[in-house]
Amino acid sequence: MPNVPWYNRHREIEPRVHKELTEKAANRIKFALDNIVSYGEIDDAYKRYRTEVGLQHDYLEVNNYGPAIDAVGKLLQNEGLDHSLTFLEIIIDILWTPSDYSSERHSAEALYQFDIDIRRILVEEGVLLRLRPDQKEVEEYAGKLYEYQNRDHVIKAVDQQRGADSPPSRPFSFRFEQLSHESIIESDQQVRALAKSQRWSGALEPYNEAWELYQGQQFSRIIPEKLYNSLESVLERICVEEQGWNTENEQVGSYLNSCRKNGLFEPNDAMVGEWEQIMGGIQTGIQRSGGDRKDHATIDQHYCVLLLHQVGAFLTFLITRYEDEYDKR
Structure with a gap:
């Protein structure tokens, strides 16, 4: 695994979203x-x-x-x-x-x-x-x-x-x-910090592309699709490439089930149920914005921010929890 120097691991990333007027x-x-x-x-x-x-x-x-x-x-x-x-x-x-x-x-x-x-x-x-x-x-x-x-x-x-x-x-x-509160800024900062690692940079690139679409005022179904792609890529990295729990081209739900079976969502029973709800909400939200709509059909701006926040927070949890549990084994 390539070593990332301290400066690049810990240097504070300039926020790209703000709750105040810059x-x-x-x-x-x-x-x-x-x-x-x-x-x-x-x-x-x-x-x-x-x-x-x-x-x-x-x-x-x-x-x-x-x-x-x-x-x-x-x-x-x-x-x-x-x-x-x-x-x-x-x-x-x-x-x-x-x-x-x-x-x-x-x-x-x-x-x-x-x-x-x-x-x-x-x-x-x-x-x-x-x-x-x-x-x-x-x-x-x-x-x-x-x-x-x-x-x-x-x-x-x-x-x-x-x-x-x-x-x-x-x-x-x-x-x-x-549109949101300070937690979305913290969530985005954490994902971007993880993306500086070669290990996760490719998988998290669609997440960054979703933010670029948002800042370009392209509030369309492409944003949730990019977020879904990032979530899928991170899960494939964990479940297929590194752990061999699954085979390629399985559904995101299968990858999530493998994570759960292998103890990735087990800090306590209450948290398991909470994350199951969050995962279900992310999947439902992404699916709801797809369907038969045209690629550039407009999605509410607030809904785009909600998806960016939910997926960003979940990606951070997933990666950091995985690194904490499996990198030391």
């Missing part, structure tokens, strides 16, 4: 805001923000645009997640609210592009947050707003005479939700 994510969101927001909207958002949190930040007491947008960047980076998301929810809601000022009359196209940008930044930067409502609902409303903004001049004049010249009512407010 510096880069905060900067990218600030730049996205810079493409659309006005000074007046920043000022309004800060006033509402102070009302909600009861705090005042001197660096946001500015009277022109340049320093104001830079101050927004400071707030997003320095004031913690609760404050950052409170401010973002307020300013996004203001952007989508009709205004009497020409500088704040944003086109439906610009608003929808901003919405796309925010969601894309969160995923690409591995921030475990999502923006609600979902993108489809925002897209439907943006379509109605576009139709209103691009009415024929004659129709506009008639509507104004009738006092009926008002944009479509927005049926939602914007809010952020956490």
Whole structure:
């Protein structure tokens, strides 16, 4: 078995997923805001923000645009997640609210592009947050707003005479939700550390590919298939190549049964039952996302994160338990 030097075994891996806004994510969101927001909207958002949190930040007491947008960047980076998301929810809601000022009359196209940008930044930067409502609902409303903004001049004049010249009512407010908690970050770190070993690197490559698909916003059945492939490869390595408990091309369920029969899931009786449930959930989840669906059929983002978390945690348990039990024999 090849020896992996201490540095490569124990060097801390930089997280690829985060529960907070990273510096880069905060900067990218600030730049996205810079493409659309006005000074007046920043000022309004800060006033509402102070009302909600009861705090005042001197660096946001500015009277022109340049320093104001830079101050927004400071707030997003320095004031913690609760404050950052409170401010973002307020300013996004203001952007989508009709205004009497020409500088704040944003086109439906610009608003929808901003919405796309925010969601894309969160995923690409591995921030475990999502923006609600979902993108489809925002897209439907943006379509109605576009139709209103691009009415024929004659129709506009008639509507104004009738006092009926008002944009479509927005049926939602914007809010952020956490997709997961710190355990998913720890789980991913552990799997990536194991993948640095030549012994497991090939088997865990599909797991890494699943994360790359997630960060590329490809929420499709390919993600659970990659995760299944990684689980299958690790089990084949253990059950076929190293222990000879099974033959090639058996089902994952057969490999799991062999692991159980050979004492891999026996720290105590309660844990055996717990892991049986988890294993069943992983298999059912992966099978449920397959079937007759097209390869690129959309899967809910939250469900993708759940599968990544479950499979990552299970792979870590499986490999570390196996190494602890069998490498010393």
